[in-house]
Amino acid sequence: MLYWKKLSQKEKQERIQKALEENVNFTHDTSLGYPASKLDGKVFNSEASFLKDAPILQTYVANPNHIGCHTFGTSEKAFKGTQEIEREVLNVLAVDIFKAEPNSFDGYIAPGGTEANIQAIWMYRNYFMYELNAKPTEIAIIASEDTHYSIPKAANLLMLDWLKIPVETYTRVIDVFALETIIIKAKAQGKKYFIVVSNMGTTMFGAVDNPDDYIQMLEKYKLTYKLHIDGAYGGFVYPFSNKNCDINFENPKISSITIDAHKMLQAPYGTGVFICRKGLIENVLTKEAEYVEGMDLTLCGSRSGSNAIAVWMILFTYGPFGWCEKIRVLQMRTEWLCEQLDALGVKYFREPFMNIVTIQAQYITKELEEKYDLVPQKHGKGNLWYKIVIMDHVEIDHLSTFITDLKATVHAKKGITSEILDIT
Structure with missing residues (x-):
């Protein structure tokens, strides 16, 4: 790993504080030209004592705008501190996880x-x-x-x-x-x-x-x-669960990758990632955005810098080994669920290195769907599947309760079938 490591809480706070100090400070600086400010002080109290121990919330209140793409050309200098944090995130994702060469990619933290x-x-x-x-x-x-x-x-x-x-x-x-x-x-x-x-x-x-x-x-x-x-779903799972994963930038045929940080990484919603090889993103340069330093290469334009800080905090809280351990735990829970379904003779689909189990709809009653918030392949008639996603909050106790209820449903259906056979 070139860029990814585990940091202490103090190290993370100091790094983000330094980044915020390098940004424009709308409370103290004379800044007349930007159609932006910190969050409204009448609603969001920037002097609240708890903020000093909450760097993500500090960033949220400071409200940096990460408009543009900070791996290509120049960017708005008013937010250069947190833009550098975004580049650190992209280095971890592109180089350490998806095997790109350093400085060989462009990208940004997208709104999903x-x-x-x-x-x-x-x-x-x-x-x-x-x-x-x-x-x-x-x-x-x-x-x-x-x-x-x-x-x-x-x-x-x-x-x-x-x-x-x-x-x-x-x-x-x-x-x-x-x-x-x-x-x-x-x-x-x-x-x-x-x-x-x-x-x-x-x-x-x-x-x-x-x-x-x-x-x-x-x-x-x-x-x-x-x-x-x-x-978008598998990017924070598959490269860690499958040691032989070769779906990355080492394959010269792959030119870009999307990842979602608001799924497995548990970042705030509205946090996706786009990464591509150098020499491509300039094809979406919007030259008409002349008032934006560096102009714009993204679909969304203005976007919150606090999302990039959230991803940085998560990555550097876990470090690579901590994240691998988390994924292994989820894989073990997924395997436990599959073993129970096998014992019941329930048919399902599971990609071996992923933490989604999709059960054929014939085994799932309306009561099970509602009690466990199971998601159907399609709402309404013609649904063939229900999925269970083994996220961080889904523990063996939850799965065990579900299996108990499913077992009663399966046995009840078998009993009905036996009665029909006896009658005929």
């Missing part, structure tokens, strides 16, 4: 994985148009049917076709025969450039796509593509 995914597709669309003179009608998105809804949202916003690739019902593996058929048809219809979204942990199943399925098929037909990894 949805924006980060749209940012990637926007960037690649523009890359194909600006660098390769592609027409929008010649560009298509390829992603599986299990892909997050941010992908069809991006297709709608950017007016691109989404080629939805089927997956096998019970393994959630990409249907490579259907993939080939769809690519052949798209090529015949004039599609020449492809934006590929490969999942590292789908929202419903935690399934992990094999990027090589896409790579091999597109290269077989000599098609131009860019490959984005949607690790």
